Amino acid sequence: MTPAYVAVEGGHVLEGRGRAPGTARGELVFTTAYTGYEESLTDPSYEEQVLTFSYPLIGNYGVREERFESDRVHPRAVIARELTEDVAAWLEREGVPAVDHLDTREVVTDIRDGGAKKCGIAVGEDATPEDALAELDECEAMSEHTEIGAQVSVDEPVVRGADNDGPDVALVDCGAKGSIVDSLLERDATVHVLPYDATAADVEAVDPDVLFISNGPGDPANYEDAISLVEEFVEDTPVAGICLGQQIVAEALGGSTEKMAFGHRGVNQPVLDLETKRVVMTTQNHGYTVADPGEHLEVTQINVNDDTPEGLDGVEYDIITRQYHPEANPGPEDTLDFFDSVLDMAADAPRAVPADD
Structure with a gap:
């Protein structure tokens, strides 16, 4: 042996x-x-x-x-x-x-x-x-891996679904699962995959209908470039996020995040929607969570086991995020409609790319 x-x-x-x-x-x-x-x-x-x-x-x-x-x-x-x-x-x-x-x-x-x-x-x-x-x-410690995004992100922008007729999504790749991109492509979106350290100019070049922050590893506070993008574009462009993306959005809008004791990892995490009172089973993989969403975000879904935030919506901005993985790989398919909500938000919201100073 x-x-x-x-x-x-x-x-x-x-x-x-x-x-x-x-x-x-x-x-x-x-x-x-x-x-x-x-x-x-x-x-x-x-x-x-x-x-x-x-x-x-x-x-x-x-x-x-x-x-x-x-x-x-x-x-x-x-x-x-x-x-x-x-x-x-x-x-x-x-x-x-x-x-x-x-x-x-x-x-x-x-x-x-x-x-x-x-x-x-x-x-x-x-x-x-x-x-x-x-x-x-x-x-x-995970918090000490300050450049962990570089280990999992694309190096240069990549366009997926260039011939699609749906909204243009600027996906900031902090370690995105392939099934997230696939879920957007299946709904006819064009996905512009940008590096984790993309600049405002990179996003402006896309002229996106929605800014989407992906999942990824490590401490959300270390993704300073992605946080800056949300801060810059949130007033004029709809914003979505999954997992780490939810945490980054909260950090950008005055909220805070914290390290969990052992995190949520599995395919059977129960999530309660506070409006519908419906419980869905979800796939999760994260060691950090939103501790305080701040005044610009409201908690719409919580984890049944520990009450941690599982969904956030914008109070005055067009924002929708999920802590779990709604793309359902490999877990339940209870939450696939998240991607429909993201693209509906992108199609309906008025927007204007921030002008140069």
């Missing part, structure tokens, strides 16, 4: 079976999803994290690229009770260390009791506990 060690913040080292060799470090988190492992592993929001699957068997329906959310695996390492050969081989090809034959119940309970933790991983024939501890010593 190939040795594998997981050193967890606090000093203890877990031993498992190595399935893909290498060393890694990152924030140790867990997902409760029992399907959608391909989507989870390729979700850019897991950048700089070590992903633990709480469901015991990962890989029971193979690996198919058409389910991928991006072009690579994003977690720094993967932990499971048992990984199939298909998934283990995939992770090895990707150069992502993988460990199984661990008591993942213990790992999840530790995170739930003490919050997300730093960890170090060492897997290989010559791996030692000291190697894992050395990785742990070098691990940084």
